[in-house]
Amino acid sequence: MGKKLLFVYNPRSGRGLIKQNLAEIIDVLTKGGYDVIAHPTQAAGDARETFARMAGEVDTVVCSGGDGTMDEVVDAVMKYAPAMPVGYIPAGSTNDFANSLAISKNMVEAAEDIVVGDIYQCDVGAFNDKHFIYVAAFGMFTNVSYETDQTLKNNLGHLAYVLEAGKQLFNIPSYHIMVDADGRKVEGNYAYGMITNSRLVGGMKNITGRAVDMNDGLFEVTLVHTPTNPIEVNEIIQALLNGAETSLVEKVKAKRVTIDSAEEIAWTLDGEYGEAHTHVEIENRHKELQLFLNRRKPVKLVSPNN
Ligand SMILES: [Mg+2]
Incomplete structure (x- = not known):
């Protein structure tokens, strides 16, 4: 039996980039051993609510969209299933978080990097609640x-x-x-x-x-x-x-x-x-986000001076 993966994506992020890649991303995640439940977000707040509703039914969550969509997913993960690994396929117009961690801008490659399964324990910010x-x-x-x-x-x-x-x-x-x-x-x-x-x-x-x-x-x-x-x-x-x-x-x-x-x-x-x-x-919150990050290829981190 495959592990269940919730794939939450914002269909409007970054000129609707996901449209050309959706079938291939789901195929990559499925080949990686996951049963994929795909959920296109319907409005602001929907990514957060969807994860809150499904946290008990899935083993993994992968988010695609801009930093705002990822923010909603991570907020919900920290509240409802803090140990759950999270994957990120950036699609927004400004992806500071993904660029900071050198997550691939190629969406299919980002999905391939997720199924490798390596985890990076990333710090998360708590801000009041x-x-x-x-x-x-x-x-x-x-x-x-x-x-x-x-x-x-x-x-x-x-x-x-x-x-x-x-x-x-x-x-x-x-x-x-x-x-x-x-x-x-x-x-x-x-x-x-x-x-x-x-x-x-x-x-x-x-x-x-x-x-x-x-x-x-x-x-x-x-x-x-x-x-x-x-x-x-x-x-x-x-x-x-x-x-x-x-x-x-x-x-x-x-x-x-x-x-x-x-x-x-x-x-x-x-x-x-x-x-x-x-x-x-x-x-x-030190190392509390369990983020999928492929560490088997050379990581080109953004140098602070260029
Ligand atoms: Mg720091």
């Missing part, structure tokens, strides 16, 4: 991903995010927050903050810092002070894109981060809306 796979952020740019519509994302890919982000440079928010990162405390006015476990965010390679390790139990925490003039805006952009030094951008590594504010602050988790909060507790 939710989970995220690679980024929790607030402030400037964070509404870019979910405000950029799917048609625009499909047609322009990464450029759609950049265009939307550009518009926001003229309307920079400021939040007064208290941050505790493994006991190191800061308080002040910040325009942007991100807690990441990724070599890329928004397709940008230098933005999370250097020597990023996705299973070291630590996040990279980046906090951007509210700029007060265009020169400071430019300094911040140079720091984020090229790693230039500035006191306007603080970077630390931490396992546990709490952020408190008097006002509610809207968050984004893996590019999806993560609701507004006055208190967030973020914790690195």
